[in-house]
Amino acid sequence: MASRILHAQLRHRRTTSSKLRPLHHLRTYRFFSSERFSGPSLQKPDVPDDSSNGSKLASPLASQDVPDDSSSSSSSSTLRLLELAKPQKKLLAGAFATLSLTSSVTLSFPFLVGKIIDSAIDNPTMVDPTYAAAGLFGMISAAGAGVVARQIFLTKAGENIVAELRSDLFRSVLRQDNSLFDQTRTGDIITRLTSDISLIQTALTTEILNATRAVLMSVGGVSFLLVTSPTLTLVSCLSLPPIFVSAKYFGKKIKALQTTVQSDLAKTTVKAEEVISQIKTVRSFNAESFEAEAYKSRTQTVRDRAIEAGVKGAYLDGTVHVAANAGLLCILAVGGNMLGVGGGTAVITPGELASFLMYSVFVAGNVSALSTVYGSLQKSTGAAERIFELIDQQPTIMTAAKGNGQPHDPLKNNDIVLKNVSFNYPTRQKYEVLSNLSLELPQGSHTAIVGSSGSGKSTISQILLRLYDVNSGSITIGGRSIRELPPETLRDLISVVQQEPVLFSSSIADNIRYGNLEASEEEVYEAAKSANVTDFAETFPDKLDTLVGEKGVQLSGGQKQRVAIARVLLRNSPIVIFDEATSALDAESEFLVTKAIEQIVEGRTVISIAHRLSTIRKAQQVAVIENGAVVEVGNVKDLINLEGGKFNELIQRQR
Numbered sequence: 001m002a003s004r005i006l007h008a009q010l011r012h013r014r015t016t017s018s019k020l021r022p023l024h025h026l027r028t029y030r031f032f033s034s035e036r037f038s039g040p041s042l043q044k045p046d047v048p049d050d051s052s053n054g055s056k057l058a059s060p061l062a063s064q065d066v067p068d069d070s071s072s073s074s075s076s077s078t079l080r081l082l083e084l085a086k087p088q089k090k091l092l093a094g095a096f097a098t099l100s101l102t103s104s105v106t107l108s109f110p111f112l113v114g115k116i117i118d119s120a121i122d123n124p125t126m127v128d129p130t131y132a133a134a135g136l137f138g139m140i141s142a143a144g145a146g147v148v149a150r151q152i153f154l155t156k157a158g159e160n161i162v163a164e165l166r167s168d169l170f171r172s173v174l175r176q177d178n179s180l181f182d183q184t185r186t187g188d189i190i191t192r193l194t195s196d197i198s199l200i201q202t203a204l205t206t207e208i209l210n211a212t213r214a215v216l217m218s219v220g221g222v223s224f225l226l227v228t229s230p231t232l233t234l235v236s237c238l239s240l241p242p243i244f245v246s247a248k249y250f251g252k253k254i255k256a257l258q259t260t261v262q263s264d265l266a267k268t269t270v271k272a273e274e275v276i277s278q279i280k281t282v283r284s285f286n287a288e289s290f291e292a293e294a295y296k297s298r299t300q301t302v303r304d305r306a307i308e309a310g311v312k313g314a315y316l317d318g319t320v321h322v323a324a325n326a327g328l329l330c331i332l333a334v335g336g337n338m339l340g341v342g343g344g345t346a347v348i349t350p351g352e353l354a355s356f357l358m359y360s361v362f363v364a365g366n367v368s369a370l371s372t373v374y375g376s377l378q379k380s381t382g383a384a385e386r387i388f389e390l391i392d393q394q395p396t397i398m399t400a401a402k403g404n405g406q407p408h409d410p411l412k413n414n415d416i417v418l419k420n421v422s423f424n425y426p427t428r429q430k431y432e433v434l435s436n437l438s439l440e441l442p443q444g445s446h447t448a449i450v451g452s453s454g455s456g457k458s459t460i461s462q463i464l465l466r467l468y469d470v471n472s473g474s475i476t477i478g479g480r481s482i483r484e485l486p487p488e489t490l491r492d493l494i495s496v497v498q499q500e501p502v503l504f505s506s507s508i509a510d511n512i513r514y515g516n517l518e519a520s521e522e523e524v525y526e527a528a529k530s531a532n533v534t535d536f537a538e539t540f541p542d543k544l545d546t547l548v549g550e551k552g553v554q555l556s557g558g559q560k561q562r563v564a565i566a567r568v569l570l571r572n573s574p575i576v577i578f579d580e581a582t583s584a585l586d587a588e589s590e591f592l593v594t595k596a597i598e599q600i601v602e603g604r605t606v607i608s609i610a611h612r613l614s615t616i617r618k619a620q621q622v623a624v625i626e627n628g629a630v631v632e633v634g635n636v637k638d639l640i641n642l643e644g645g646k647f648n649e650l651i652q653r654q655r
């Protein structure tokens with residue numbers, strides 16, 4: 001049973017939807033240092049350890065604004081795109097081989113039709129049109145088989161490239177600094193993982209092949225035109241100037257509009273994602289109409305720009321259509337005279353004129369296909385730049401850790417010492433959240449951190465986990481700076497129970513198992529029992545296999561909290577942080593959760609970020625935080641009785 005659940009969970013992880021899921025819960029994900037389960041990181045050059053200025057802002061992503069496609073970055077992106085196709089070279093070679101076959105058949109078709117017409121005119125008794133058609137049908141069937149094979153090769157190559165790129169990109173996302181997630185909306189990243197990658201897939205397979213076919217057919221077609229009649233070839237060139245002029249004029253406008261449409265569309269997706277994920281808040285404020293209107297107005301902007309681009313495209317198509325057909329009429333007029341109509345000398349046969357006309361249509365079609373391919377290749381270069389930007393983003397924390405991934409000496413103990421720590425969030429450079437903060441948390445002790453809202457209590461748990469690096473000062477565990485520990489090792493030492501625990505949309509058991517993916521079913525059950533999860537799970541028909549819904553919406557706040565505690569129990573880390581774990585609960589839930597918490601506290605270093613006296617009572621020491629600094633520290637009794645003290649003041653306010 002256990003292995004079934006584990007396999008189901010791992011299988012679940014492999015699917016795209018579950019790959020996207022952790023973006024919403026990235027902090028939870030990191031508390032459990034599960035990035036590593038997503039596989040090895042991409043190879044990155046080492047960056048120097050910059051311990052004096054850890055609180056760096058990850059370079060913001062260029063968001064959905066399509067980057068300036070300067071030719072150098074475009075060409076390097078194109079080269080990198082081609083690199084991605086390299087491992088699929090056998091499949092792509094197969095696709096090119098079948099393409100050559102189908103193109104040769106298509107190219108020889110007008111030539112053969114011309115020959116059949118001439119033979120039928122010259123020697124009507126010798127040529128049986130049925131046999132001729134049957135012969136051509138044989139050729140077409142061979143080409144058809146080539147088309148089938150090409151599609152199969154292309155689909156396989158395309159899907160392989162996409163799967164590889166998607167998982168590389170996702171790994172890269174998981175390695176990024178928190179500051180990147182603080183300033184980038186989830187929807188932006190999801191767009192890169194989905195539609196941008198699809199654009200690349202099309203570019204690397206279908207479009208490159210279309211381009212090759214168009215070039216082959218155009219070059220082959222023009223050669224046939226020249227061989228058949230250089231004079232008529234010159235005549236057919238008359239249609240080129242209006243086509244080129246209008247393609248340049250409209251093409252520029254269309255590209256600019258398409259770029260804006262792409263960027264506006266991405267913003268619309270981001271908005272939809274935000275509203276859907278916050279639907280309860282939207283409902284409770286009766287804001288459905290407001291949000292629907294806001295979304296409608298965004299989609300209308302997209303629609304208007306897309307129509308504008310479509311209209312420009314229609315003008316271009318119309319101009320090309322008239323110019324190309326006028327060219328054909330010129331060929332017909334001049335070619336008709338060349339047939340010797342009206343008594344002149346014939347310099348061309350009817351069959352040659354027919355094949356010339358067919359090749360002209362081919363060439364026109366393929367030249368215009370080349371411009372379409374060029375347009376979509378431009379689009380995918382933009383998408384590639386957005387993807388490479390994210391893959392190339394250098395996280396400061398993962399790579400700066402000395403000995404990251406290397407074995408390290410075991411820690412002497414789990415004493416935590418924060419010394420003169422100053423910190424600001426990278427997105428708010430000028431606002432110092434922690435200011436010269438010093439605090440000692442001996443191994444096995446229970447410390448309550450109290451203080452007014454916004455004083456910096458939760459921030460302490462974030463810097464202990466090294467979700468952010470501090471600007472100055474030091475944090476040590478067992479005498480070792482946390483910067484020297486691989487982040488995974490550090491995060492294995494610490495578990496956090498948050499005020500609003502985040503669950504994944506799988507079963508209760510799977511959510512508990514997140515604490516230790518190797519745990520047996522019995523261990524999961526034991527953890528569930530100790531955290532009073534079985535009390536409520538047993539009342540559901542599927543018991544621990546009950547699905548909890550997205551972010552655990554199908555459970556109450558207290559039930560979610562107990563699942564989160566069971567998860568931490570299973571994790572068995574020596575340091576546990578309760579970040580106001582019971583403050584959002586009613587009295588009965590608080591009682592049950594507190595009982596569950598008592599199971600964890602035993603024998604561990606505990607930090608309770610607390611508001612209420614009930615949570616604080618069991619702590620051995622209390623640290624009062626004010627404006628990011630410890631202003632009072634001592635045991636609960638002493639501080640309660642300290643007249644005029646900060647803690648005493650806080651308690652008085654609660655009474």
Ligand SMILES: Nc1ncnc2c1ncn2[C@@H]1O[C@H](COP(=O)(O)OP(=O)(O)OP(=O)(O)O)[C@@H](O)[C@H]1O
Pocket residue numbers: 182425427428433451452453454455456457458459460
């Ligand atoms: N990711 C972030 N980016 C920028 N500023 C942040 C971020 N998280 C928190 N802050 C700011 O840091 C300050 C301290 O926040 P913190 O969450 O540590 O306070 P707290 O003492 O835990 O408050 P509360 O009791 O209300 O939870 C606040 O002013 C907050 O606005």
